């Protein structure tokens with residue numbers, strides 16, 4: 001199986017003050033295959049977000065290796081890393097931070113204009129297609145104060161997809177939503193994944209993780225288990241049960 005990103009013996013140590021060090025990722029090995037949808041679960045403070053930020057080059061690893069598109073991320077400069085994040089990776093967060101002086105459409109197209117890879121006409125057409133796919137064409141001209149939380153997350157997803165990333169990273173992408181909006185966002189991410197984009201998310205929510213293909217479990221900076229659920233095809237109840245049983249074994 002061809003992978004889109006691979007981490008080997010990834011470790012991260014934070015220095016807190018002068019003599020105090022905390023190792024929050026310990027020799028983590030992880031491969032995300034092309035087109036795969038993977039989630040990371042684990043107790044609070046186990047290192048899930050740190051793993052997401054380190055593997056995506058948003059934060060520097062202390063030791064180990066992350067290979068993305070044949071490039072070793074630890075050997076790249078900040079400028080090279082930000083170029084990779086702009087052109088080849090998409091990011092969604094629990095809270096969508098938009099530029100408040102821009103409307104929804106302009107927030108979505110901004111990073112594509114900055115990337116300068118396509119004409120403005122092509123970018124605008126792509127943005128419209130994404131807004132249509134995510135069901136938010138009617139809020140195109142709205143500003144941040146005129147949209148719901150679910151709509152805001154859809155804008156965040158369009159913005160993350162505008163440069164056709166090879167992989168989408170999500171840190172609790174449904175964390176700020178009610179269960180109906182969360183479920184709709186997961187249906188959307190499933191469609192995006194089925195169309196070919198690899199996705200790696202961090203979540204606390206069993207219902208969310210049950211819709212992903214493979215669930216990884218972190219404990220105290222160590223990847224202690226994984227559960228393969230296979231591609232999601234609307235089989236919620238049975239998957240949630242399988243996952244919950246496994247999470248109980250993991251002491252979650």
Ligand SMILES: Nc1ncnc2c1ncn2[C@@H]1O[C@H](COP(=O)(O)OP(=O)(O)OP(=O)(O)O)[C@@H](O)[C@H]1O
Pocket residue numbers: 014015016022024042043044045046047048049050051
């Ligand atoms: N910048 C930082 N400096 C020092 N310590 C940090 C920093 N960022 C995170 N940590 C510590 O690293 C550990 C792991 O944090 P992380 O946010 O990755 O965990 P998490 O599993 O995502 O937690 P949660 O589920 O609560 O979001 C925690 O003990 C946290 O305090």
